[in-house]
Structures are given as structure tokens and as C-alpha cells.
Amino acid sequence: MGSRSRNEESHNLQKYGVPLYGAGWVPYDQVIRSTHKPPKQQDDDDKEEDQHGSKDEAVADKSDDIRRNYYVVLAGGGGAGNSGIRNAVLLSHFDFASNSLSDQPVAELRTDSDLPYRMAIHPHGDGIICALQNSCRLFEWDEVENTEIRRLGVKISEKVLSQLENVGQQLALTFDSEGTIFAAGSENGNLRVFKWPSLEIILNESEAHASVKDLSFSPDGKFLVSLGNRGPGRVWDLASSAVTTPLAKENVSCES
Secondary structure (H helix, E strand, O other): OHHHHHHHHHHHOOOOOOOEEEEEEOOHHHHHHHHOOOOOOOOOHHHHHHOHHHHHHHHHHHHHHHHHOEEEEEEEOOOOOOOOOOOEEEEEEEEOOOOEEOOOOOEEEEOOOOOOOEEEEOOOOOOEEEEOOOOEEEEEEEEEEOOOOEEEEEEEOOOOOHHHOOOOOEEEEEEOOOOOEEEEEEOOOOEEEEEOOOOOEEEEEOOOOOOEEEEEEOOOOOEEEEEEOOOOOEEEEOOOOEEEEEOOHHHOOOOO
8 A cells, every 4th residue: 555655645745846936737739729720711611511520529629639748837946056956847747647747848948047936828829927036027827849740838928017127026916806906015025917918907906915825816906905915905996906815814824
């Protein structure tokens, strides 16, 4: 029994040589949808009818493809010092059948001296936002294809997040479920909420907390709950940019 547990753990436990500070599932089906154009519509009704079978097969193939292509994105590193530990965004493949992670990352993008300390994954395939030491950076999915296999990669986006440059260390990043709103909370307590992808500011509260530790949108995206390292948590109404409910201090605590 003990041997079996150890064997199962060895498949699910992988070390990639860097301390990790962020992890999340890649929305692979959304990534594929955003990177591939839909097939042309057929004008001929007869042709369309003939293709019903192939369409059904394509849907089944896509479902199998998604199941085969579970990816976990990881971010971390040794920081800006001379530790010798690289800073990187990694992709690990999760095998559905064997319930195991790949022995090595299937893709790795090094970030030089910038440590990706926190991250948020866009739910509909727009990429990953990572919080570096003083700014945030957008990374996009990069699909690598050859004759045998299609693999996912990561690349630095050409899009500059100008509203999130020189803003200090961000400790909490999150998208709403629709991927149309993005929030960032900083070490110095500043809370910012933006429309995505325009980065039009919705909320900018410089003293939301002493230090922002966690953020989460309501399912409908109308409210945001924030938690700091001390003091009450807060629920924000994004329509009015105001606190609607401070969570009672005696009932809320956050430990670093």
C-alpha cells in the first residue's frame, strides 16, 4: 500500500528546478479557438449535408485533442540576485490517462532578471499577465506545430501594459469569469480595476488596504472582494467604484 502511494506521488510530483509562485490551468480549448479561424461556410446545401458526418467527427476529434492537451502554466524563479536560479514561465503537460505531469516542462520562457511573482490567466485565451518586481507583463500563447505533434508555447506579447508599468510589486491579480475585467492589488495597498483589453480604468483606490493580499470577482463581474494583510476585507461595487460591504474585522483575518 505504501509502495503504491509512493509510486502515485512520484507521477504527480515534479520539480522543475525553480521555486514556483504561481500556477494555473491553461484554457486549451479557448486558446485553440482564438488561434484558429473557423472553417469556411459551404454555400451548397448538398455539400453541407454530406459533411454532417465529418463535422461530428471533427467535434469528437477536438474533444479528444483537448483531453490529450491539458497544460499547467507555472511561474517563478530565484529573483534578481545572483542565486543562479533562472526566472521563467513554464508549461507542463498533464497526461489525462496516467494522471501525471511531464518529467520536464514542454515549454519554457526565461524572463532574465525579472521574477514572475504572481500571475492571472485570461479565461478565454488572451494569455497570461505576470506581476514582475515593478511592473506587469503580458505573455501570449504560442502554438508550435510540426509534422507529428502540436505543442503549446509561451511568448512575450508586443502589447505593453502601460497602466501597469512602474506601479510596484503586485501581490494579487485576477480576471473576471468573462475575461472583460482585470484587477491588480499591490504591496503598498493600491487596488486597480481595468476593462480588458482596453485597460480603461474602472477603479483606482490608493489606500484599499495596507497591502492587498487577495482578490476575487463575483460570478457576474459586478463586485470585487479584496483582502489585505490587516484590517477588514472589502466588497467593491464596480458600477459606483465604492465599498458596499466592509467585512467585519473580528470575523476576517489574513496571515502572510
